[in-house]
Amino acid sequence: MKTRRRIILPALVLALVLSAQARAKDTGYVFVSHEKTNNIAVIDPKQDYKIIKWIPTSHRPRDMKFRDDHRLLYVACGDDDVIDVIDVATLKVADHIPTGPSPEMFDLSRDGRALYVSNEEGSSVQEISIADKIIVREIATGAEPEGIAMSRDGKTLYVTSEVTDMVHVVDAEAGVVTDNIVVGTRPRRLLLLPDGKQLWVSNELSGQVSVIDRAANRISTTLDFLPPGFRQVDVTPVGMTMTRDGKSAIVALGRANHVAFVDTATRKVEDYVLVGSRAWGVALSPDEKTLYVANGLSDDLSIVDMESHKAIRAVPVGRVPHSVLVDD
Amino acid sequence: MIKGARGLAAAALAVGIIAAHPELPDAGAMKLGYVELADDPRYANRGEHSGIVFTDLGRPYQGSQVALEDARAIGRVIGVEVSMEKSTSKSLDELAQRISDWEASDSIRFILADLPAAALKDLARRLVDRPITLFNISAPDDSLRGADCANNVLHTYPSEAMLSDALMQYLVAKGWLQILVLQGPAPEDAAMVAALQRSAKKFRANIVETRPFLLTNDPRNREQTNIVLMTGGVRYDVVYVADSSGEFGRYVSYETSLPRPVVGSAGLVPTAWSWSWDRDAAVQLQHRYEKVSPPRRMNGADWAAWEAVKAVTQAVMRTRSTDFDAVKAFLLSDKLTLDTVKGNPGSFRAWDHQLRAPVLLSAADAVIERAPLPQYLHQTNVLDTLGVDAPETACRF
Numbered sequence: 001m002k003t004r005r006r007i008i009l010p011a012l013v014l015a016l017v018l019s020a021q022a023r024a025k026d027t028g029y030v031f032v033s034h035e036k037t038n039n040i041a042v043i044d045p046k047q048d049y050k051i052i053k054w055i056p057t058s059h060r061p062r063d064m065k066f067r068d069d070h071r072l073l074y075v076a077c078g079d080d081d082v083i084d085v086i087d088v089a090t091l092k093v094a095d096h097i098p099t100g101p102s103p104e105m106f107d108l109s110r111d112g113r114a115l116y117v118s119n120e121e122g123s124s125v126q127e128i129s130i131a132d133k134i135i136v137r138e139i140a141t142g143a144e145p146e147g148i149a150m151s152r153d154g155k156t157l158y159v160t161s162e163v164t165d166m167v168h169v170v171d172a173e174a175g176v177v178t179d180n181i182v183v184g185t186r187p188r189r190l191l192l193l194p195d196g197k198q199l200w201v202s203n204e205l206s207g208q209v210s211v212i213d214r215a216a217n218r219i220s221t222t223l224d225f226l227p228p229g230f231r232q233v234d235v236t237p238v239g240m241t242m243t244r245d246g247k248s249a250i251v252a253l254g255r256a257n258h259v260a261f262v263d264t265a266t267r268k269v270e271d272y273v274l275v276g277s278r279a280w281g282v283a284l285s286p287d288e289k290t291l292y293v294a295n296g297l298s299d300d301l302s303i304v305d306m307e308s309h310k311a312i313r314a315v316p317v318g319r320v321p322h323s324v325l326v327d328d
Numbered sequence: 329m330i331k332g333a334r335g336l337a338a339a340a341l342a343v344g345i346i347a348a349h350p351e352l353p354d355a356g357a358m359k360l361g362y363v364e365l366a367d368d369p370r371y372a373n374r375g376e377h378s379g380i381v382f383t384d385l386g387r388p389y390q391g392s393q394v395a396l397e398d399a400r401a402i403g404r405v406i407g408v409e410v411s412m413e414k415s416t417s418k419s420l421d422e423l424a425q426r427i428s429d430w431e432a433s434d435s436i437r438f439i440l441a442d443l444p445a446a447a448l449k450d451l452a453r454r455l456v457d458r459p460i461t462l463f464n465i466s467a468p469d470d471s472l473r474g475a476d477c478a479n480n481v482l483h484t485y486p487s488e489a490m491l492s493d494a495l496m497q498y499l500v501a502k503g504w505l506q507i508l509v510l511q512g513p514a515p516e517d518a519a520m521v522a523a524l525q526r527s528a529k530k531f532r533a534n535i536v537e538t539r540p541f542l543l544t545n546d547p548r549n550r551e552q553t554n555i556v557l558m559t560g561g562v563r564y565d566v567v568y569v570a571d572s573s574g575e576f577g578r579y580v581s582y583e584t585s586l587p588r589p590v591v592g593s594a595g596l597v598p599t600a601w602s603w604s605w606d607r608d609a610a611v612q613l614q615h616r617y618e619k620v621s622p623p624r625r626m627n628g629a630d631w632a633a634w635e636a637v638k639a640v641t642q643a644v645m646r647t648r649s650t651d652f653d654a655v656k657a658f659l660l661s662d663k664l665t666l667d668t669v670k671g672n673p674g675s676f677r678a679w680d681h682q683l684r685a686p687v688l689l690s691a692a693d694a695v696i697e698r699a700p701l702p703q704y705l706h707q708t709n710v711l712d713t714l715g716v717d718a719p720e721t722a723c724r725f
Binding site: 102 | 402609667
């Protein structure tokens with residue numbers, strides 16, 4: 001019996017490891033980065049939104065992206081000039097990738113081998129080889145580059161400059177800026193629509209979203225927002241997300257403490273939902289039934305029901321939540 | 329490995345952002361002016377005592393240079409060449425002559441003026457029929473926005489009334505309504521107290537007594553030098569110090585007869601800018617400033633100079649024009665949404681050309697509050713709870 005047990009035990013461990021790895025995918029976990037507490041809260045919606053883990057990170061974690069297989073999570077840590085690499089199975093920081101000064105937002109190359117990082121203190125975007133941890137290329141931008149998005153075909157990189165009020169269009173292969181599009185005041189984030197034709201830009205100070213026609217590199221429409229009871233100056237849109245089919249977009253309105261739901265076909269604002277204070281980061285659950293909103297100045301995460309368009313609860317998180325990402 | 333890669337990257341950076349959008353017309357040049365007086369008494373011995381620098385009261389030129397760098401990047405895209413001429417003159421005559429020369433030879437229309445109120449008022453009068461606009465980047469005097477206002481001056485520096493209202497909003501919100509005032513001998517100190525009286529009336533606080541202080545060690549004047557005596561025999565919630573010299577105010581905290589906070593020129597100070605402000609992208613601006621101006625930190629006038637260049641840049645960018653009338657009209661329109669790096673977007677008040685902007689309430693190493701405070705409401709723009717609003721203005725253009 002003893003010998004049999006010895007054989008069974010490693011097999012059991014192996015099975016557990018395998019199941020742990022399997023669990024690491026499609027968990028539906030919600031990850032929230034915090035600028036001031038230097039950690040990421042991992043929330044399990046299936047356990048009544050319990051924070052199942054606090055992952056300590058380098059200083060000032062902000063933007064987060066999964067590697068394609070969702071086994072690794074990259075986190076830009078602005079005050080330590082690194083991208084932390086988190087092992088999603090163990091929920092621990094496993095590695096660091098050095099960057100330029102103050103990385104804020106980033107995107108991945110289509111082959112997953114390179115990171116494109118906007119360095120808000122360095123007025124540049126750096127292309128970083130993940131395997132070699134080498135800055136392969138640096139592309140000059142206007143001051144305070146922030147929003148960054150790689151086109152689906154991997155050929156074009158878009159970067160906003162908050163100070164110079166423009167979106168730089170970068171030829172990813174050549175690494176050069178090929179065009180500049182003047183948008184609203186203080187452009188923050190980018191959203192590429194699945195039709196391949198539109199690029200949305202949130203303008204924090206002018207309180208608008210510029211819709212760019214990607215073929216012409218020009219603004220085709222400008223969206224305005226005004227939730228009930230607020231003034232134009234309170235409307236400071238930053239974070240954006242959309243449903244997978246690209247039909248409905250969600251824009252976080254910052255100091256107006258609301259998120260806006262926009263029909264992308266008609267470009268009409270269909271609804272405003274009251275959330276927490278200074279709503280920035282937004283993300284949808286895998287089934288798109290729930291929206292998560294990170295509220296930077298009330299230190300909580302709003303849970304919004306997509307069907308009723310109601311904030312159904314608020315989950316306290318760390319200090320100054322920045323981004324929210326869902327493991328789908 | 330990383331260092332080597334950065335070396336390579338530097339070469340790539342030299343390529344820079346590409347030139348003008350091919351479809352944009354060449355809008356020409358945007359040349360700005362910057363004027364100051366060599367012997368401006370405000371910079372004679374400010375911020376420094378016995379060789380120790382206590383406050384960053386240096387001239388604000390570097391603030392303009394930070395914005396100029398950003399303006400050049402925008403200019404390359406919209407096809408506008410951006411530059412700035414600077415003049416440090418010995419007299420107002422020389423300065424006026426220089427501005428005339430600039431106007432004739434370089435078409436300089438927008439000029440940042442780092443001048444005391446009297447000099448600015450005089451210069452504005454001399455230029456009254458010229459297509460020139462001055463930006464007041466350092467004079468807080470309410471008279472410049474009131475009876476002495478000029479149509480050819482825009483103020484990016486906050487007025488005394490705005491600074492005072494910002495502080496008063498905070499005091500009233502805290503319920504510190506009884507104010508003991510310690511006033512210095514300088515005219516600037518009197519101006520601060522006048523503004524405080526106006527703010528106290530506006531927000532319904534009470535100045536219990538105003539006591540003058542002197543800078544002297546003479547024991548016969550101890551009633552006006554000894555802080556314990558000066559703050560005794562009266563009840564108050566807070567001590568307001570009006571001390572433009574900077575030599576008295578910093579000794580008042582912890583010395584008061586009653587254990588009360590100190591505000592005004594020392595303690596909690598209302599200001600256009602503080603290095604410790606860390607929200608609304610302030611840190612990035614602060615760091616860009618420190619790159620061009622080591623080892624100083626940005627002060628309020630630096631911020632105002634930065635904002636003036638940014639305002640003109642925005643106007644040129646949004647109107648796609650360098651025409652004086654078009655740019656000025658945009659500056660004064662409600663289309664201007666200027667990044668103040670303090671939250672609310674800025675714009676100029678039509679009635680006195682004062683820039684609307686939040687005011688920071690700064691302690692030694694922390695911004696305690698940003699005014700306007702959320703509980704103060706206004707029918708059109710909450711920023712107009714700070715300073716002189718349209719119905720009260722004495723300005724007639």
